[in-house]
Amino acid sequence: MYPKVRFRGFDESWRTEKLKNIGESFSGLSGKKSSDFGHGEAKYITYLNILNNPIIDTKLTDKIEIDNKQHLVKKGDIFFTISSETPQEVGLSSVLDTNLNECYLNSFSFGYRLKEISMFDNLFNSYNFRSPNFRRKMYILAQGISRYNISKKAVLNETICFPKISEQKQIGKLIKLMNSLLSLQQRKLELENKLKKQIAFYLYSFTLTPNFKHIEVKNKKLGDIVDISNGIMGDSQKKSGNFKLTRIETISNGKIDLSRTGYIDQVSDEKKFLEVGDILYSNINSLTHIGKNAIVKEKHLPLVHGINLFRLHITNNQITPNYLHGLLNLPKYKWWVKSHANPAVNQASINKTELSSLVIKYPDLDIQNQINNINYSVAQYWDIQYSKKESLCQLKQFLLQNLFI
Template identity: 25%
Template sequence: MVKDWKRVKIGELLDFKNGLNKGKDFFGSGTPIINYMDVYKKNGLHSADITGKVSLDEKEIKRYEVKKGDVFFTRTSETPEEVGIASVLLDDIDACVFSGFVLRGRPKTDMLLPEYCKYCFSTHEVRQKIIASCTYTTRALTNGTQLSKIEISVPDKDEQFRIVSSLTEVDQLIDKSEKLVKKYQDLKQACLQHMFPRAGQTEPDVRLPGFTGPWEQRKLGEITSKIGSGKTPSGGGKAYVKTGIPLIRSQNVHDDMIDFSDIVFINNEINKSMENSIVTINDVLLNITGASIGRSAVYKSTEPANVNQHVCIIRPVSRYCSDFIQLHISSERGQKQIELSQAGGAREGLNFQQIGKFKFFFPSYEEQVKIGEYFGKVNNLITLHQRTCEKYKKIKQGMMEELLSGKIRLV
């Protein structure tokens, strides 16, 4: 421990309260509400970031009110890695509440600067303690009692300010990089709108040279040989080995790509016991639970792999192109079909029957392939900028580990 820093339990700093639970019919209009995804996506929240609405009476608004400086933690998810992620409210917002899928930690002292709370609950040490303390049956779960027992190191406010100033510079680089990624993603979506039939049409506005004729609408269940997922191996993390068969989890499936940097492995015996979820080349993988629901990618490797229960395999029959199906899923129309099965303060999950009913338009196989190749080049450009963004995030995480542990002091 750093000599002039204090070692304090989170429960001495924050007073925890569970959030609001309402039926799906109450959401969509009314009072602003901080939802799970707001907390999950950003470590600091401004009023413009809060877009959810819920219909409440005055007593409910007062009971679940939020204030500037309140710290929110994701309370429950499909995986322990998505539990206990923190975000601080940086604006005063009139009549705003918070969802039951997050916990509110209200400051009991003035020991922490609100801006410092963007970082101090996200170090590797604190995250590992939060993950280790959560419970898991069908879902991972934390609560105020568990979080209150975790200790963090707290410097004086002057040093907190210097740490925040240093990390804010990296945050600005990340923000600039993310905006560039979004620019190209928006460009891709605009191209998809023109190169896929609009509502009520059977042909797109823009066609690649050499192709004509109407497209045919089909349900995914009609043009696939498999829609299904795997399971978590018996013993959970203890079943993982240093080398073996890759087990693809939801954190590995990103938008249009599979990230193997955080992959875990299972042995051949476990893989054989999960033979129903063995992945083959050109399978479409779709995240069906948790904060990353709706992300998808095509598995391009010839090496064997498997998936857990949070990732669904979509395996098309012949004459249907995997890259084209993945484009449909990632399009606004595809994401809308996913969102229609979600409501309220959290994204709950997709089942195989829902996925099988997704409706998309398909041209000839040859045109599907050409469209997939065209957007593959766009995806490569997006991936290039995403890697730059990830590089900045790794730099930031490294700085956090040094600055928030006191290994490097800013004087």
């Protein structure tokens, strides 16, 4: 058998073996009470450590007393989760890449030890057992309704494919490099997001440049400059009738989420159609996310909006959509909305009357446009960096699907 993508110089067929033929399983901790955990001279590898890491993070172990009846783990061991609330998390694996003194395995996982450890590279194993091909086998083995479990015996009956160790090492190094690049890009995005928020704070405080100091600002209630209207109810799944109109349901990352929409057959009042420059404002959500908003752009039309969103239609020429969009995303206005929202167990809501009373500050159109231009440049740069991250994710997924069998 051969993978779809290979390094040059490797042309041998990959070896296929049942796990039970090349290794043996062992159990995690047994016979323990809750009072036995959290103290002691020994340690154990936790369930979450396996769940979240292809390679065990040795800093994330918990304490337990030394017990000679338990199995000690060692370098090269592969651990599998046995139980989870979702089938996607059952049979997830993690490899131990270093020796640990007096260390055991948690009771919700089982260990697997290869007989000929010199034939395998730990990095390769960590990705091979999490590759899409092997994960599909685990999904099939997951059994349950409210909670899913996997049989250790069934896992050992599954096959794994692997090349000679020199090719394993090349594959392991490449995927590790991809992960490092992704981590660096994610960190860069986090830092740039903080910078973007800080720039927005100074811009809307009119303190970023000397030209913005001592400018005249107007204070008005939101209801005096925009018309706030409710959304339209309809069948979120229906796509029937002569006129199929997309109904926007959610806002994601400051943009209209076209991946999650509803449908209605017709609209009796043309005023219900969204216009370019309208702002869709989330009126029902968790307290953390209530108030998300996005601008309707020409490429989105024709659209209407659902009942979880308000439509903010600017009724005068004193403020631009882009400026209002940026203003409503400032922390102080987010906090205002949270404090005036009606809290509930799973979500909060704000009504039109409350939102209309929100007092906002804005300068003349010339200053607004200067701020809009700066925000546009910052947003463009951030979008470029986000696209780089998405490209790296797609490349990694391609490699995981094609470098392994």
